[in-house]
Amino acid sequence: MEKVKVALIGYGHLGKWHAQKADQLENSELVAIVESFPQNQQAAKEAHPNVKVVEDLNEVINEIDAALIVTPTSLHFDIAKDLLKANKHIFCEKPLCSSLQQAQELSQYKKDVKLQVGHSERCHAAWEELRPTFTELPANKMIRLQRFAPFKGRATDVDVVQDLMIHDIDLLLYLFPHKIKSVRALGQKIRTANWDHVTAHFYFENGDEAMIVSGRNHVKEERSLEVMSEKGCHFVDLFQNKISYATHGQFDSGEYVQTHSYEKRDHLLIEQKAFYESILQDKKEFVTYEDGVAAIKIIECVLKSLDTHQEVQIND
Numbered sequence: 001m002e003k004v005k006v007a008l009i010g011y012g013h014l015g016k017w018h019a020q021k022a023d024q025l026e027n028s029e030l031v032a033i034v035e036s037f038p039q040n041q042q043a044a045k046e047a048h049p050n051v052k053v054v055e056d057l058n059e060v061i062n063e064i065d066a067a068l069i070v071t072p073t074s075l076h077f078d079i080a081k082d083l084l085k086a087n088k089h090i091f092c093e094k095p096l097c098s099s100l101q102q103a104q105e106l107s108q109y110k111k112d113v114k115l116q117v118g119h120s121e122r123c124h125a126a127w128e129e130l131r132p133t134f135t136e137l138p139a140n141k142m143i144r145l146q147r148f149a150p151f152k153g154r155a156t157d158v159d160v161v162q163d164l165m166i167h168d169i170d171l172l173l174y175l176f177p178h179k180i181k182s183v184r185a186l187g188q189k190i191r192t193a194n195w196d197h198v199t200a201h202f203y204f205e206n207g208d209e210a211m212i213v214s215g216r217n218h219v220k221e222e223r224s225l226e227v228m229s230e231k232g233c234h235f236v237d238l239f240q241n242k243i244s245y246a247t248h249g250q251f252d253s254g255e256y257v258q259t260h261s262y263e264k265r266d267h268l269l270i271e272q273k274a275f276y277e278s279i280l281q282d283k284k285e286f287v288t289y290e291d292g293v294a295a296i297k298i299i300e301c302v303l304k305s306l307d308t309h310q311e312v313q314i315n316d
Contacts, residue, residue, distance in 0.1 A: 137227065169298045178205055223237075
C-alpha cells in the first residue's frame with residue numbers, strides 16, 4: 001500500500017478542513033466523502049469534484065482502507081463500530097464516543113487496525129519545550145487551564161465538557177504524569193440545555209491541583225495554561241502561541257518575566273500525517289484508543305460531579 005485510501009465522514013465546519021488535509025497529503029488519497037445534508041453534499045462536490053460524494057458509508061466501505069469520523073459526537077460510536085467490524089482504520093475526532101461504556105465497547109471490535117483520536121492540542125510546539133520541564137517540577141504545583149469563547153452556535157448537541165474541556169483534560173493527562181484521584185466541578189447552563197460554562201478542580205495523588213475553566217458563552221476568546229510551582233510561573237498562551245516565564249529571581253537581562261513565541265502549526269495536518277504513517281509504517285498512533293478512553297473517563301467524573309454537587313473519586 002503506497003497511499004491510504006480514505007473516506008471523510010461528515011462534511012461540516014471541521015470536516016471541510018479535514019478533507020483539505022486528506023487531499024493535500026502525499027500518503028493519502030481522498031476517495032469519498034460521506035455526508036447526509038444536501039447543502040453540505042453540494043459544497044463537498046464543488047470543493048472536491050474528483051471525489052465520490054455519497055450519503056451512506058456502505059456505498060464506499062469496500063473501496064477504502066480508512067475513514068475520518070468528523071460527525072457530531074452522538075454518531076461516533078455507531079460509525080466507529082461499523083468501520084471496525086469491516087476492519088478499517090479510524091481517525092475519530094474527539095471525544096471518541098458519547099460515553100465511557102460506548103468507548104470501552106469498541107475494544108471488542110478493534111483488531112489489527114489503527115484507531116487514532118483527534119486530541120489536536122497535543123500538536124503545539126510548546127510541549128516539546130515544556131513537557132520535560134513539567135515532569136521535573138516539584139509536587140504541590142497549581143495548574144490552571146482556561147478555554148473559553150463567545151457563543152458560536154456549534155456543537156450544542158453536547159455540553160462544554162465534551163466540546164471544549166476535553167482538550168484540556170487530555171492535556172492534563174498528557175503533560176502531567178501523576179494520577180488524578182478526584183474532581184469537583186460546578187457549572188452553568190446559559191444558552192443550551194447542556195452545561196455551557198464549567199469550572200472543574202482536579203486533585204492529584206502527589207499533591208498537585210489543577211483547575212480547568214471552559215466556557216462557550218464568554219465575552220472573549222482565551223486558551224491558556226499556567227503552572228505555578230516553587231520554581232516560579234510558566235504561562236502558555238495557546239491562542240497567541242507564546243510562552244512566558246517568571247522564576248524566583250531575575251533573568252540576565254534584569255527582567256523578571258521573559259516571553260518568546262513558538263511556531264504555529266497546522267494541527268489537523270500533523271494529526272492526519274501521523275495517522276497515515278501509523279498505517280503505512282505500522283507505528284503507534286499519535287493519540288491512541290487508550291488515550292481517548294482515559295479522557296472520556298475523566299469527562300464522566302466531571303459530569304457526575306456537576307449533577308451531584310459532590311467531589312467524585314476517579315477510580316481505575
